[in-house]
Amino acid sequence: MDNFTFYAPTYFVFGKDTEKEAGHYVKRFGGTKVLLHYGGGSVIRTGLLERVKASLEKEGITYAELGGVKPNPRSGLVYEGIELCKKEKIDFILAVGGGSTIDSSKAIAAGAVYDGDFWEYYQGKLVEQALPVGTILTISAAGSEGSPDSVITCEDGMYKRGATGEGLRPRFSILNPALTQTLPPYQTACGITDIMAHLYERYMTNTQDVEVTDRMIEALMMTMIHEGPKVIADPDDYQARANIMWAGMMAHNNSCGVGRTQDWTSHDVEHELSALYDCAHGAGLAVVMPAVMTYNMGHNVMRFAQAASRVWGCQMDFAHPEETAKAGIQAFRNFLSSIGMPKNFEELGAREEDIEKLAHAACWGDVRKGNLGGFVKLNEEDVANIYRL
Ligand code: NZQ
Ligand code: ZN
Secondary structure (H helix, E strand, C coil), X not given: CCCCCCCCCCEEEECCCHHHHHHHHHHHCCCCEEEEEECCCHHHHCCHHHHHHHHHHHCCCEEEEECCXXXXXXXXXXXXXXXXXXXXXXXXXXXXXCHHHHHHHHHHHHHHCCCCCHHHHHHCCCCCCCCCEEEXXXXXXXXXXXXXXXXXXXXXXXXEEEEECHHHCCCEEEECHHHHHHCCHHHHHHHHHHHHHHHHHHHCCCCCCCHHHHHHHHHHHHHHXXXXXXXXXXXXXXXXHXXXXXXXXXXXXXXCCCCCCCCXXXXXXXXXXXXXXXXXXXXXXXXHHHHHHHHHHHHCHHHHHHHHHHCCCCCCCCCCHHHHHHHHHHHHHHHHHHCCCCCCHHHHCCCHHHHHHHHHHHCCCCXXXXXXXCXXXXXXXXXXXXXXX
């Protein structure tokens, strides 16, 4: 295991009706004038926004509103939010929604206290300072409720980049699994896929002797394999939703990623798909992940065989571990299909003629040519081959 530091100070409030305590927690974390940030309208239709407003009003907290965050959130609305925060002297941002709303909130939070262009943070500058952010999560997926990350699409060129820094970790996150019951099955499945991806990205490591984090990742994957189909079959299964919601947070706040190298190839390869075709991040991952695994399998067959045997229950063939590894990848494909995820470029709405452009963007132009991925170092040609797979 490698040396590491780990500090994840988000305060979690989990369970039924917890959104009614939003005002209490904003106050507790120093908010007096809030920006309520949300997406395309689901929080209005479900009545959640009204409940949150009532909770803020009960505590005497005033607020401004900014809705309209699109899935795969865009830079334009972030600039608008930054201006609004400065004009209204906002001191706390409350994200009500999914990963897109939370990431847009984090970007606004960083930009509102920075004199330069917020996009610098999405080109590698570490976020050290930001307005405090709280979240009320409505979809188990991105893990942004516990992560120090934010992913935004630059509208000038339509490419996606991430920013990170401890300043971006939410002060508190309210997790009521019942709020996810209104999700369409497809979005629920996209979330399940994203959570699996956050686990696989950490599992694909070159670090030896990481038994504790290996076993934690395996446990979380098995939870998803067990609970995922339950919510697809019955969207109102609160207990299954509760297990998935906490697994989604655990999968990405890095408690199971410490002390080991991580991969993130699938995410980098996928982000360009959701930026260009505006598909759901989880759907893009469903297509990309089995291809990345197949491409990278030879680098460490035993790691893939281990996942196949421990997570997917495949019979370990010590004489031919590549057969076990392949069976594990196939089991993962079958799982993704069973929850309704797309299998290939065509089903995703992606085009073969864009492959070179996608590969170039995923490698940040020339910035990290030959240097994509933490498990196997990939160049632009490798990435193009993966898209072809
Ligand atoms: O916009 P509204 O109307 O709210 O509708 C949303 C949206 O259309 C809908 N939705 C959310 N909760 C709902 C609901 N509909 C009905 N009932 C509910 N309870 O679902 C759609 C998708 O929402 P979105 O926020 O886009 O989903 P998700 O949480 O999957 O976020 C995806 C974004 O997160 C980024 C992705 O790249 C993508 O841009 N990621 C962020 C990460 C991070 N910050 O740490 C890590 C991830 O790997 C990921 O890259
Ligand atoms: Zn993800």
